[in-house]
Amino acid sequence: MVQARELTVPRRRAVRTGTGRRYVPRWRVLAVFLLPAFLLYSAFIVYPLVSALDYSFFEWRGIRQMGFAGLDNYRDxxxxxxxxxxxxxxxxxxxxxxxxxxxxxxxxxxxxxxxxxxxxxxxxxxxxxxxxxxxxxxxxxxxxxxxxxxxxxxxxxxxxxxxxxxxxxxxxxxxxxxxxxxxxxxxxxxxxxxxxxxxxxxxxxxxxxxxxxxxxxxxxxxxxxxxxxxxxxxxxxxxxxxxxxxxxxxxxxxxxxxxxxxxxxxxxxxxxxxxxxxxxxxxxxxxxxxxxxxxxxxxxxxxxxxxxxxxxxxxxxxxxxx
Amino acid sequence: MKRRWIAGAIGVLAVALAACAPGGGASDQGDKSGADKVTISLWSWRVEDVKAYEKILAKFEESHPKIHVEFKPFQATEYNNILATGLSGSAGPDVAQLRAYGGLQPLVEADQLLPLDDKVDALSGFDAKLLEGAKGHTDGKIYGVPFAYQTLQVLYNKKLFSDNGIQPPATWDDMIAAAKKLKAAGITPFAVAAGPDATWTLPIVHEIFGNARYGSTAFRDALVKGEKKFTDPDFTASIKLIKDLEPYFPKDVVAVKIPDVQALFVTGKAAMYPTGTFDLAPVLKADPNLEVGLFQVPPPSGSPVTTPVTPGWADGSFGVNAKSAHQAEALELVKWMATPEFGQLYATELKQLSAVPGVTPSDPLLAEMAKNYADNGAPYTLLVNFRYGQPNGDAVFRDEVQKMLTGQTDPEAVAASVQKGVEQWFKPGN
Missing domain, CATH: 1.10.3720.10 (MetI-like)
Structure with missing residues (x-):
């Protein structure tokens, strides 16, 4: 039932684009479809990348994070x-x-x-x-x-x-x-x-x-x-x-x-x-x-x-x- | 409909969580079975030694019936990270096998270990050279009970020596004469590898042939105090020895790998194998009937130290987690690890040189190594003192020596590079 209702909504709000008839669903519907991929992508790709960036700006003694080091690691x-x-x-x-x-x-x-x-x-x-x-x-x-x-x-x-x-x-x-x-x-x-x-x-x-x-x-x-x-x-x-x-x-x-x-x-x-x-x-x-x-x-x-x-x-x- | 779905999800989650819980259930049961028995965990990087440790720890539990030790080994290459993470959280070990020297330092700086100086009295009887490996670099406190050490020497094939009328050399020139004779007979004199997997052995080869030439402990002390540098003529001369010996190494030595030279030595195609204690067991395993002898390299003329030396280093130690919930029991265990009972068991079960004073190995070759180290022990300088920063001393050294063997650089430049690399972080005086 839930799905049926969701499907009817975008039809009402359909947008007509220049060349053909294209229905652009509401952003919430899009979000539901994008969410799983987005979460996986964030957890396994974006997060490690951002944390490497984060780590690179700090001074380290073993696994202990010390003060902010700016670009010192890059300079080293x-x-x-x-x-x-x-x-x-x-x-x-x-x-x-x-x-x-x-x-x-x-x-x-x-x-x-x-x-x-x-x-x-x-x-x-x-x-x-x-x-x-x-x-x-x-x-x-x-x-x-x-x-x-x-x-x-x-x-x-x-x-x-x-x-x-x-x-x-x-x-x-x-x-x-x-x-x-x-x-x-x-x-x-x-x-x-x-x-x-x-x-x-x-x-x-x-x-x-x-x-x-x-x-x-x-x-x-x-x-x-x-x-x-x-x-x-x-x-x-x-x-x-x-x-x-x-x-x-x-x-x-x-x-x-x-x-x-x-x-x-x-x-x-x-x-x-x-x-x-x-x-x-x-x-x-x-x-x-x-x-x-x-x-x-x-x-x-x-x-x-x-x-x-x-x-x-x-x-x-x-x-x-x- | 909806409710059943939620119940299902919760069920799945519960199963997943139970599977993730790290063996908590098992150790709890262990606690209950023995009334007020305490279970402590011991972490190690020796996956291959599980059986031996079970035997050793059973003896400990005999004399300490209230303590149960759970031995948990991890993959050696992953161990450092696992241990650092474990010690920083609440699921860490009570007692842990610790790396030595520079490998220990990150844990010391993070205050993750309990200083043992006034807690384990027996440590005062340990060889001071080996205790260095278990000390904090800046605070000088002892963080572990050393368990084993390695010595460096030349192993030789007794049969090849007698077939060619050669004795273990008494002088450097004797050794060169023997190498010439062997080479003429179509035998590789020295089983030395400098290939992709073997660059780490180059500093070892240098120690074996050159430790006395650069001046051994006295030179090391002067380096640490800042009175001498790696560019010292004696150190440069010690590097040149490797270049001088190259004609007696296998052909194309920079393409030769460790298994190649082990095979050469074991099959009697190479006569001498300059290596550490750690290679004795693999060599004898490959051919139990091989008659192996060993000698310390006699120093060449001009050496500041004129008697042969045996370089060595501490392998590691056992320390106590500063956050351990069972610190008293953990201390009992490391105290026991400083007793001759543990040392003897360790030496017998694992065929290693125990760091506990007064333990003599039953194997005659190991006993000879132990005696040589006790009489003429010397530091493996680059490992013992120059692994506390990046780039570490032997990392620069091995790359440059390999370059020297390909003819791209010379001993002076090798020494200059090591000095240049190390002085970026090394502060004399410690």
Whole structure:
């Protein structure tokens, strides 16, 4: 009975909008539907975020909250050795991680999507195969690959030596020049299925007439891809780029499994997630809560800000397509 | 209709609340069964030691029939947070296993522990080096009864030594000659790892080879008073020893992990394993027939301390919650933990070095470690004195030493970085 009465009310108060007939229900009805999601969201997302912000403005001695510290924790993070250096080094590694992933994982993902789209044979099987590594936790993936790459017992170097490529049998994860690229490759190995699926879906949504029209106009295969397919993939590229950005700047599990909490060797794979982990949990000084909260806030603000900018940029690009 | 719904909701809520109540029901029943028996809780990070503690605590209950101790272990990695939270509320433990040195400090600063100086008389008989680990950094009060300690030394494979005609070295040069000989025979001389999981062992390797070279306790005291710095030539020279020994470590040492070197040592592919007491049990578990000996590293020429030393540190202690409702009973328990009865049980059941004075381990290797520490004990300086602030001393040290092993920095720069990191919070004079 209650529901029936509620349903009749908005009809009376229906608002006519410019284009079509749209009934805007009363705010109380809207609130009832929004409330459960809002409560869950507040309790598990907004509250922790706000409390990290709150913690970052106080001085801490262990778990005891001392006086208001203003921006001291932020200043410490940017000026106390070695965090002042590690913060920028970690940031640069995250940026490299992102660029490397865009170049390798997402480009290869697009290539796979195009090949599967054009030659449909075994599509189902290959799509499933490329996405299987999703099912494994990054920690496990990292551990397995570090076993494979182990310089003493690992099969990869044994294989290289067996085929006479001794000079290629490097300590992959123990060399400051190769460690980060290896981590980026392993990450791409795990997630390449994601851009592939996104691009496959977007390709399927492009009407075949466009390509036919391009061919009639005498466009080569490349021109057809460059001038027709790629622009129409903009929405998918936007989503993939932003999600890659968020994932890469929050990277932790895989790097931790392959390079430990210090970003071995010699910090050459150190990323912001590891720095946070060390400041918050490993080094455990009495200042830990304040400083790690400050770092968490900085990371959130940066990732959130860039994601917003990137999303609005891609929106504008999309609008130009229409 | 409506009423039934409410009744149902209340029922669900009641069940949920009952499930959340942390074992309250069980311990209440325990109280009632033994007339006026008091149940106290003991928190620990040793999930793997439940059986041993049950045996040990049964002995305590024999002599203290009015007290029942409930042993509650938590995951070691989560323990610090759980304990800090527990101690700040009303559902905390009566007695808790406490971390040592810098790990103890946050609890001390929050006034969560009972000072034990004038409450547990037996503490005056404990080794002063080990009591340091249970003291507040600024107030100097003792907050726990130390339970165990670790010593650092080189374990060696007796069979590999005799096969290659090598004796435990009497001088540094003997040790280098032995390493050369082993390397020529295709054996890794020192099982040292510096890979992703092993950076924390680098300060340990440094202590084992370099403690006497930097001047051991005297240098540490001078550091703490502010009379010396980490940039001192002796400390720099002690770091250089690691670089000098690198040719005798496994190839590509910065990619080598701890399980790798344990496997090398256990399978007889590496002859010497510079490590702590904590690795003895895992090594012997992997191969119970392995003949293991141990030696203290003889100091190189130019060392301020010319006799070999055994660096070590207190593992932790047992302290009393300042808010405990059963403080008298909790004190009874920690007092008993300072007796040789507890020490002997602890050493036997857990195969660790007990901190209680006068307890000798039955295992000959552990007994040798204990004797070495009693005779030539030295502080693991970076852990014992430089973990009271961020960045802590050994965090900077391990990163920089790993960098040195990849050829990106040198011993002078490592020492300078440690000094630079530590002096941001360290105030000399304590």
């Amino acid at each position: 993070l940017l000026s106390v050795y070695p965090y002042d250096q590690q913060l920028w080094r970690a940031f640069a590694h995250n940026a490299l991680f992102f660029v490397g992933t865009m170049l390798i994982q997402n480009t290869v993902g697009l290539l796979f999507a195009l090949l599967l789209f054009r030659y449909g044979r075994g599509k189902r099987f290959l799509q499933a195969a490329f996405t299987t590594p999703y099912l494994v936790d990054p920690l496990v993936v990292g551990y397995l690959w570090s076993l494979l790459l182990n310089p003493t017992f690992g099969p990869i170097n044994s294989l290289l030596e067996a085929v006479g490529l001794d000079s290629w049998a490097l300590p992959w994860l123990g060399d400051t020049r190769t460690a980060l690229p290896i981590v980026i490759l392993v990450n791409a190995w795990q997630w390449v299925g994601f851009p592939m699926l996104m691009f496959s879906a977007a390709l399927a949504g492009i009407p075949a007439e466009y390509h036919e029209a391009a061919r009639v106009d005498g466009a080569s295969a490349w021109q057809s891809f460059r001038r027709v397919t790629l622009p129409l993939l903009t929405p998918a590229i936007g989503v993939v780029s932003v999600l890659t950005f968020i994932g890469n700047f929050n990277a932790f599990g895989l790097v931790y499994a392959m390079a430990g909490s210090t970003g071995s060797p010699a910090g050459s794979t150190d990323v912001l997630g590891l720095l946070f982990y060390r400041v918050a949990f490993v080094e455990g000084g009495v200042e830990a809560i304040g400083r790690s909260s400050a770092l968490a806030v900085l990371m959130f603000v940066f990732i959130f800000g860039v994601s917003l900018l990137a999303t609005s940029y891609f929106r504008r690009r999309e609008r130009r397509l229409v």
